[in-house]
Amino acid sequence: MSARSHSKRSWGQRLVILIPYLWLAAFFLVPFLIVFKISLSQFATAQPPYLPQFDLDEGLAGLKEFFSELSSANYARLVSDWLYLSSYGRSLAIAFVSTAMLLALGLPIAYAMARAPRRWQGVLFLLIVLPFWTSFLIRVYAWMTILQRDGLLNQALLAIGIVDAPPVWISTDAAIFIGIVYTYLPFMVLPIYATLERMDETLLEAAADLGCPRWKAFWLVTVPLALPGAIAGSILCFIPIVGEFVIPDLLGGSGTMMIGQTLWLEFFNNRDWPAASAVAVVLLALLIVPLILFQHVQARRLEQGG
């Protein structure tokens, strides 16, 4: 009786542990394997548009033939064609610069939030997440009108008198950075705020007591304590920015592309599914490095009890 209930419980426990893995297997691992398989295929004018096709009717011989026709030619093309390399490089560079900008902007905002009076913090928190009430796509469209030649930004700049003639914003890299920083700011602010909010204020008093002026205490105490939040925020921003498609497509110029745009182009315009798949697989491989870093930081934080 007791043995039965024990085994029942352990089955229940196993199931609970299994569910996230089943989820990952069904919605990440299997799709990835399909994409990986397609990336080893060749473009063909067919339905679906690639070869070889896997045919179960032909049995073991068919399977052998299927594997023999797979090749890494698409990956070789990624390295040899300047278009892909420049797209990857541009994506990484834009992600890197905008993450640095987000960090420079997010840290003071999070710090100010954490130091604000308690009764205000709820309101400030709400203001940070408020943009999520509106669809991301609509907010990017809003930026398109703001950044137009006679848009709100130029009207404001002309009114203040900073510029004499309206500068061009839309279809420039500046517009991409504005869009990215605007969109991802909450993802940078919130993790840093979460770490700073728990910080004991008397630590700053202790620093002052030990002879450390306020500005220096910020660097010696606040910043090191905010570091786990800053790393989490940076990774939360960096990874999706690398693969960003909507913002560069709507706000950026047509000259050079980020890797998300290149992928979209290969898939929808050229209908080259294998090439698009190879682009996606390499992108994933590139992003796994910061993801593992993120995991490592999270694990260390858990070990230290938060």
Next chain:
Amino acid sequence: MNGQHQSDNPVTTRSGDPAASPLVRFDAVSKRFAGVTAVDGVSLDIYPGEFFALLGPSGCGKTTLLRTLAGFETPDSGRVLLNGEDLTRVPPHRRPVNMMFQSYALFPHLTVAGNVAFGLKQDGLPQEEIAARIAEMLALLRLEGLEARKPHQLSGGQRQRVALARALVKHPRVLLLDEPLAALDKKLRGETQFELMRLKERLGLTFVIVTHDQEEAMTVASRIGVMNHGRLVQVATPSEIYEQPNSRWVADFIGDVNLIDGRVAEKTTVVTTVATTPAGTIRAAASDAKPGDSVAVALRPEKIRIGREVPPASLNAVEGEVAAIGYLGDFSIYKVRLADGFVMEAAAANVARVIERPVSIGDRVWLSWATDAGVVLTQ
């Protein structure tokens, strides 16, 4: 610890040296928070070498007063002086005092050595001197071998000693301790109290401690300032505070006391006779009270003898019935109800292990006490 500091503070008498000039002077310091007066016109001198305790219930303003000395609060009026120099507008990082915080406030991202080194690095001391002073301080506080640990890897007692080391390593003119032992368990607290006294004597520093624990203040301090509602109500040595409280409030706050209301009938230079009390007419110690004044006689339970026999006429005596007995091991507390229902408390040391006829509940007993046992309080 070093010669300069020892010669600065040669005074180790229990009450400080009144001839010496004060090291710390609070001059009519007041501080209000959002309409609430936390500190109300406090003037106080603390002398070199003292172990001074600010004692009072929570919310009495003792921590705020300490924080005006550390520089974390600016007084609304009044001045704070250190060695005659006005510190009132000096920011905390430029004051030659250090504080040990109630929460310890150890930097969680730094090791034990890093925490202790923090203050020395701010002074820009050479690397070798920093290392030497850390080693010396860690040895003094028995923290050797823990240099590389982070605060979360330490026990409560170890954290407390790191906090102490971090404050002491800067050789402060005054060490401020804000409820330093509140987070420790009772046994460790007792040991640490004696450790604090040993450190103070050894380093020859001046300590100012804030505590709500009267036993702690009595144990460690050479002088106590009792605070209530933002005011200093009595400043004296622990024994004076206990034996010569200057008000009902102080008598009641420090230790157990019987407060017996009455009216002064007559007074001589040695005896004040207080009549119409629930315990009849009481002869108490000499006081400033005038005949006719309404007063209270403060009588400590341990000064009262309890027995079955009628006491000699030279003593104050009153008869009653034992209503309750509290056995504390070393002491027993007897609650004795007098004829008119007034309950008096007497304490007796349990000297003998076995008593043939112990006093028990319901027994008729006599309470008696000497003339000088009772203190007459006019306020």
